[in-house]
Amino acid sequence: MRVVAAEDSYLVREGLRLLLATQDDLDLVACVATADELRAAVAEHGPDVVLTDVRMPPGERDEGIRVAEELAGTHPGLGVVLLSQYLEPDWAVRLFDGGAAGRAYLLKERVGDLAQLRHALESVVAGGTVLDPLVVEALVRGRAAQRASPLTRLTPRERQVLGLVAEGLSNAAIAARLVLSERAVEKHITSVLAKLDLDPGDGTVHRRVRAVLLYLSEAAG
Structure with missing residues (x-):
């Protein structure tokens, strides 16, 4: 499974890199910090799934969701796992509004839980839908x-x-x-x-x- 991750926090980014490196069947092909870098990484690497934070440079608002909305049109088979530090119903609605298949919405605290993270990644790649239990x-x-x-x-x-x-x-x-x-x-x-x-x-x-x-x-x- 080829993964592109997007997270503006260096510590979280490195944590993701180290965590996914423990899984032989997960290939983190790019780990970027901004929405523009995420778009470029998807275009270059053609991943199976994107793991992205909601808020990223340049605006630190809803860049992750905007990219997910774009990818629904440009890469309809691409799975997206959205990470949010806080519960924001509006963001969840927007993520699923264009279609729920291949989409997951998780609280960022799940990043350290490999089993939960794997479940979300595998589910969206298979066309499933995941919402954080909390x-x-x-x-x-x-x-x-x-x-x-x-x-x-x-x-x-x-x-x-x-x-x-x-x-x-x-x-x-x-x-x-x-x-x-x-x-x-x-x-x-x-x-x-x-x-x-x-x-x-x-x-x-x-x-x-x-x-x-x-x-x-x-x-x-």
Whole structure:
């Protein structure tokens, strides 16, 4: 797996370099500090996945998301893992707005957790979607606090299942985590999607992603 990383902090950049160097099947082909350098590295190396901070020079605002938005058009098969130091619902909404496939949103504290980082990298390369568990937890809490929220229609078990879906777990993985049958997990997910009033015509995969984006968009509002 060929990786391009973008992070303006020298210490974090070197930490990523050392961490990924321990994995024989991960090839860090470039590690850069700015949005312009990230664009150039993608063009030069043609990586499988980009691992990027949200805020980078020159503006230190949302450069990582801007590049991710550009790459969705210029490199549609390229996976992107976005790292954020803080929970910013607006950024998560923007990251997934153009399509959730091959996108991950993680808090930067996950950088030191190799298993979590590998999971995100592998998932986006395979076309999957990953949301940081802490992001999901915070969004679910905020979403549940809204009295008019469709989330209030969900049972505690359905909320738990939806949280695991948002983390990027498959039905089989959710079943193993909760000690349920896959059929039971499927029934919970079907119930969640129905209670959230998501259009059945959108397809199951898209509806699963939309269920998570519903949390993000309402939290951002």
